[in-house]
Amino acid sequence: MTKKTSIAIYTLKGIGLISIFSLMIVVSLLNLFLDGNLLANFLYFSGSVVLLITVGWMAFAFMGRIELDGQDLLVFRNFKCYRFPLSSVTFYFGKNRHLYRGSYEWPLFIVGEASTPNGSGQKVTLKLIGSKWKNRQFQQFIQEHLEGKIHPLPKEDSWKLNAFSQLEIIEDEVHEEPKPALTVTRKLSDFIEFGADQGNVKKTVFYDIKRNELFVGKSVPFPMIFLPGAVFSYGLYALTENLTVRGLFPLLFSFIFMLLLALYQFKNRREKSVVEVVPYEMPRDYFATQKSNGLKTYALIFLVALISAVFSWLYLLFGSFLLLFLTIVIWYCFLLLLLSGQF
Structure with missing residues (x-):
């Protein structure tokens, strides 16, 4: 069986948060049966679950795996798999966003025509968040496996991150198409x-x-x-x-x-x-x-x-x-x- 080429995008901080919250749930669940203070332990357990499904889910939602499958690119994110023809894919990455006191996030955007169950294509923009180290790994992944198969990487001044860390295409703003007559x-x-x-x-x-x-x-x-x-x-x-x-x-x-x-x-x-x-x-x-x-x-x-x-x-x-x-x-x-x- 041929091993498929893939790369996982994540941050150690996100993995750490999910691990800590999961451990909190396990510990508080054990205390429910071992400790006599049932109400306090139940509150700790409920709080741990809430933290996992809120803060933990926010960290997990922007993790994913990118896999090369023949002439298609598979992106696994949020328990869903998106299939993109390689010829339709454009990657936007390399810019960071400051979070707090020396902490940065490095967003990666995958833009392309995702295949739908009925065979048609739907334009989709997916966002993953990695680290500076993952950013370098992904650059190497493109050079080794995707060079010439996908759209060339956009110029640095052709896109930006807005205040909400979302992708904004600058070229679309500059070269705005004229309004249709039926507006x-x-x-x-x-x-x-x-x-x-x-x-x-x-x-x-x-x-x-x-x-x-x-x-x-x-x-x-x-x-x-x-x-x-x-x-x-x-x-x-x-x-x-x-x-x-x-x-x-x-x-x-x-x-x-x-x-x-x-x-x-x-x-x-x-x-x-x-x-x-x-x-x-x-x-x-x-x-x-x-x-x-x-x-x-x-x-x-x-x-x-x-x-x-x-x-x-x-x-x-x-x-x-x-x-x-x-x-x-x-x-x-x-x-x-x-x-x-x-x-």
Whole structure:
């Protein structure tokens, strides 16, 4: 059997975090049966599980393996396998992003036409995160196994990392294509937002109820209300706690306030935003892709809601400012996912 050529992309920090959280789960699970303090050990076990499925998952989500399979390139990430024809693949890597006090991450982007189950191609951009050492290894991997089979590596000044460490193609911004003649300018309130166009979050598919037509255009940013929302929410919690008693009611009151603020921001966005759209030709696998994205959205919303409930419960039991802060952060993420309805 022929051994396939492959390279794993990961960071030692990510491996370390997952190992520590997994060890915490094992230790706390053993203590559940060996130690007499059942409640405390159960809380430690629950906290370890929450850390693994949040912080640990964030580290795992950007690990992966790249494998050469004949004329195709296989990318394994998040328990999924993406198959790219080599002729469609472009790699963007070599730039780092500063995290904190001398710590850097080295993103690697794979852009290409991934094969779908029905045989068609879908443009996909995958992101992996490695280290400086992995960056050098991958450069050598390309020179030895992929040189001449994939697109040439882009020039350094043709792309950049934005503030969220996402890929931005500078050439697309400079050489912007002229707008089609069928471009229509409408209010956002005239449409229903169906979600990202085939996974491209920069474009959104819009549905016109009156005309029963689909359009596509640039995505409208969602309101970022976290900073004022968190400050007001915490202030209301402290005020309500002083007027009544510490417990569930002040926490629910602050949550309801943030929900009302989020609803107002989203309503204001729909009424005041204007979009430029063009008629949308629906791909053959559109509904299958949207169904998959919808299931991911519901699963993510449920997970974030569960984490928010766990942190709220822990705060009510132990009363830590850090727990309150994490509770508000997770609650905000839950509202953003629930109200946006996009993934």
